Amino acid sequence: MARRISRRTLLRGAGGVAIALPWLEIMGQPARAWAGGTTAQRFVTMYTPGGSVINDGSGNNRWRPSGTETDFTLSSILMPLEPMRHKLLIYDGLSLLSSNGHHNGGMQSWLSGWGQGSDGFGRGPSIDQVIAGLISADKPMRSLQVAVRWGTGRTHGLVHPLNSPNLEDAEGNNPIPPRLDPQAIFASLFSTLDPSTAPDALARVARKKSVLDYVDRGLNGLSSRLSGGDKQRVDQHLTKVRELEQALDEMPPISEVCYAPELIDTSDYNPDTGLNSNLAGDILDLDTDASIPKVGKFMMDMLVMALACDITGVASFQWTDTEAKHTFPWLDLPNHHHYYQHDGGFAPDQLEKIYTWYAGQHEYFLQQLDAIDLGGHSLLDETVVLFGSEVAQPSNHNQENMPFMLAGGGGGLRGGRFLRHADLADRSHNNLLLAILRLFGDERETFGNPEFCSAPFSDLT
Template identity: 60%
Template sequence: MLRGAGAIAIALPWLEIMGPERTARAAPSPAKRFLSVYTPGGTVMNRWRPTGTETSFTLGPILSPLAPVQDRLLVVDGLDLKSARGEQHQSGIIAWLTGTAQEGSNNGGYGSGPSIDQVIASRISAGQKAKASIEIAVRWATGKSHGLVSPMNAANFENAAPFKPIPPRLDPVEIFTDLFGTLDPTAGDDAARRLARKRSILDFLDGRYSALSARLGAADRQKIDQHLTKIREIEMSLDNVPVETSACKAPERVDTSDYNPRTGLNSSDNGSIKDTSTDAAIPKVGKLMMDMLVMSLACDITAVGTLQWSDTEAKHTFPWLNLSEHHHYYQHDGGFKPAECERICNWYSKQHLYLLQEMEKVDMGGHSLLDESVVFFGSELSDPPSHNKTNMPFLLAGGGGGLRTGRWVRYPNLSHNNLLVSILNLFGDTRDTFGDPRYCTGPLTNLT
């Protein structure tokens, strides 16, 4: 009621200001760290899938080891790997993070776009951290790839055309020295001397390349500029060495002398050549790799990482599980063995539990490393014997970007490209499509 002089009064329409005061709801802060974790060969879906409702559910037997962190998980069910067009395993690992098809890509059998980890790295890590991203793998490039990068094992692809595959680093000793050598109290002055020598070599190369560039044509100059960019990235990594803090500490060293990171070079196409010593060391090496990834995030060495547990062939044995044949044998080479596949997948879930709990332990100043991160677990297919790529077994974890966990969400028959663009949105990237646009209809709802 609006009152004027004397007895004059005019009725007003309902205005929002007349209602109760509303509390402003702040948009969640973008996620700060990203990890992608690959496990080969899909799963046994009826042993993977939870039961119950979205917010009140019981994890299936394969995921049951993750029960202690169920409130930090988002089980993403029902998505199809529609952009995986091409060879049955290869197209799956290529599409997993790129959302592009191997079929018709004219890119050496790879896809036709970047992987989301590299897009995220360009936004939150490249030029800001010592390393734009870190890619590591355990027992990688088995079988037909013979220890070399190929469409059978490549998950990460550069952010710029021609979107070259990024092979993961394999040697745990070399990775430890590179990432944490300056934090190692036993290294003495050796680390400082190595650092100074690397700087002097890079300074020399930078100068020579710059002088040469002025005398080259446009195409050659572009190649040289790419080399210079790589050199400057290395220089930045040398200038941004980690400093030990309450959150940042060098992982505990592990004796990996019984593990040959390049044993894939000696592999046979059918997995008949076995390296049982290296295979037996997979659990301790995998644990060390996870420790190094966690600390590389906590020490701000990078903000983006990928861990590959083998490759799409996975032609290695599992001695600690008393499984003497390789994973591909249990998937279909020897006929589908669901009980053996379940044991392998259940073991991977235990490794995922360790990774997430270690991230949760790291105090980043009133919140955990996991709170500000997004972790994406995936595979190249869903059903091993049929190579089916519907109802993909995906998991998200963490709290970055406002991700709402402790839930089981289902998206029947939608494309997983929609999940990829949704993950990018968690990092403040506002695009509404990613990968091959034929297989992306926009971000998923109900993630945040």
């Protein structure tokens, strides 16, 4: 991996212009060394809504592979993942025991291992945020959350237990809204990677830093006059401002493995569709639905580069929220996902089309991670990717036999396998989350609701 140096160094070198600013010292940091079997370096969660077709109504599980741990045949739904099966660990039979049921209960539980608290959100941090504290705290972004079609249906774009599974690892347990606008995400991640804009970018960074210094002082002063929940929220604001100040200091250099992905035209895609219904309410979304495949690919490309560039070490990708109230014109499915789940009666054939398509998208994502060569091993080899959902069976919200998959080689994760825990007395997915934490070197005994933790699964490696 390329040595990380500060953006200011990069910009000075690239622009070749001496700029009179007080902070042009070298700030390089050595990259973490990687060796197979050491702790995992990156973590990704990949969410698709409504589980899968665990029971098609005739007793057939159209998601579950058949065969043994190492000699198995992928189901029709998972077949698109065949090229990446050697990096996949398909984990069947687990239940969301810690969930209090339902779409929002599952959405909160699947990453936090907790049921919902009084505010509707999970009672503890989500695993991605805990891992961010372990591997990503000193990176320009502590973690990155993106979503493609989000805030659909009744949440009207408001952050809600139905759409926000990422919960901060801090007092107050705050849900993290995902980023939705592909152009804004690109600008935020990659706009400063272009050395040709160096002098302007440098002046802009200086200006932003001065502004944030001022904002910082004001928040600090306000905080000192507050107490209780008011103080907690203002302190949280201050913390985020300081993180942004820190992020302005460090951005990665362009290298063979770190470069901006191709910026595509997304003018036919409105990231706010479904949001802001209180302001406009007259947004047509046919083009936006049709653009989901294109935008999804672009978002995956950006996410891969955010990891490759070490802009962040932890990312969460949501294809949508649990409501999934958007259509699939490219699959010739005119009703929304939830309609096929149960709103319009359970429709296993249509759902199979949707979940098969999602499997194909996941295959693409894993291929891109695997294509980044970090010198003898791929980016995927350092990474743990958790693929999951908030329920197993969409027709009745059953949360047994969850369609979970891991991928990658981080922490010694061994792929090419299909594990069934259906017969085990302990099938709580909290134990899977614990096992994932061990891949990152975290040895805690419980994660989420202790009631549903017995021992971390030992069969990941």
